[in-house]
Amino acid sequence: MHQHLQWWQDLVLWHSDQSSMILVTVVRADGSTPREVGATMLLRFDLQQKWQQSDTIGGGHLEFQAIEIAQAMLIGREQRTGFVERFNLSARLGQCCGGVMWLLFEKIQPIAQNTISDEFQLTACYQAWQTGQSVLRHISIDAASTWQVGAHSAVSMALEFDQTDTHWHWTQLIQPYAMSVMIFGAGHVGEAIVRCLLPIGVQITWVDNRDDIFPLDLMDQVHCISTDVPEAEITHFERTGAILILTHDHQLDLQLCFEALKPTQQPFAYVGMIGSKSKRAIFEKRMQARGYDHRQLQRLICPIGIEGIHSKQPAIIAVSVVAELLQIFDNKK
Template sequence: MNEWLTQIAPLLGAEGPLVLVTVAQTLGSTPREAGAAMLVGATQTADTIGGGHLEWEATAIARALLRDGTRLRTVRFSLGASLGQCCGGAVWLLFERIDADSALMWRHRAAAVARGEHLARSVASSDAHSVWSLCPAGRTGTDFSRQPDGHWQFEQHIGEPPFPISIFGAGHVGEALVRVLAPLGAQIAWIDTREDVFPAELPANVRAISTDVPEQAVADAPPGTCFLVLTHSHALDFELCMAIYRRKDFAYFGLIGSDTKRARFEHRFIERGIAAERLEELTCPIGIAGIQSKSPQSIAIGVAAQLLQLRETRLLLQHASQHAASALADIHCKSTGSPR
């Protein structure tokens, strides 16, 4: 999601000074959204602002800035035939030099964002560099304002929207899921009753939990968690499902298995007092339809696609709600004459 943020420290170590290229503003159809970024070093790049001729031109400009020492610059690109692009829109790119001695600071920032914090950025044309600060999770997005005299100001909030996932089971499918979901910005709790099954090294946004009472991890999960149950034991799977059913604030509840396993579990759920209308809250089999392969990697990709669909839908609804609230506030202010 923000790959450049995790790559900036190692690339500073390998390349020396870099240029952070950020899409400050977009107009019409563009290959990437405002806030997308890439890093450009003397010989290497990381992440992308959309590829094609736009990225080639941006890379050339960034390397020229590295040579001449310029620290800040904005450039407008029209994405038409003259640039070899067919999007038809326009983008404003912000170029900023990042010094090599800031690698440790960037490691700290990347780790904080992986834990769920947000990184705020503010910079104007009159500044020498951006002011960066860590803050609690909140809104994400950018704001780029331009004045007729050429003065501009850019503000950005970098972070992943809450995407908590609890994965029960550290077998082959669980490991494949972690490998696929971790780069997508999920905050993953990976739970198993066995102590020696987790890899020695895990991404910063993955927390391994070895416990004799995995049901407690269900109770401890934050609201809106996506639960995935795929342990080595059908009996444990069932008890975890019962623990999840005791909550009513989860975003997704998936159980690995076949239609036959689902039917057997549903019969037992009803025997244990689960209302029939709640059975549809369970997703089993897991993953998007149409993928027949049973390999752990294929299952993981299908489940990741299913969770991303869910996440995108929730974000769209959230944005629609925010826009509606803002519009109502504007109407109220106009009707009462009060300031916003």
């Protein structure tokens, strides 16, 4: 499933700081393990020589030991710059999950020690990833990581690790976020949902018909649209995404429902509207009068959120709705 790739964002950001970094990646996992193959963390001493960590490979003794190795690589006590090490979580580390993990350690040198084209290549890959393209990383015992925009045909080899007595190589496809959400309404609930979605890695489009309604600290992280015709944005949104209708205007909510539930070969993955069962009943009557049939009306989720949570606090509504979205997208992976 999708995951929030903070390490990938920070790799591009830190790469311009002229400091060495250690990339630690789970390349194989047997049995019960705290993280999956492909989980990655990035480590460095920043410009003030303070320790920085981006993302996690599962915490516990495994991560502590990986950090010790990374620090040894950065200060020069460990001379190897790229290697794979096996960790028995039970015998070696005493962790109760008891599986076995193989970690790939790679030292990434400052830009000054690489070619300028490497920096341009990494930045270009990140920009392509932000627009929905996949990025392919390849590293072997003989060569450091290379990064390139990957064709969709490469998805079948998203994570590939081969190891023999004398050689190993690792291929990792960094895929765009799987979940995209278009949210209508920048009120308290809309803001709470956006803040709940951001840490898990979601492409968010946030729409409102009021100017200057979006919180300033979120405008750099979310695609915010102020428009007099919010319903028109639905026609440009990908059908694999989710629509959330949370506006302050019931008539606008209805217009958005008309647009989001129009007959189509590929319906949206999710169309949800905040409101009670009585609001839903009123909307169903209005939509039936416009010719919407039972099948189309069944696609509307209202009330929204997982069952058993009844609080109307925005932050709690947000947790409930995001949990419902995760269930929808997890089933589609």
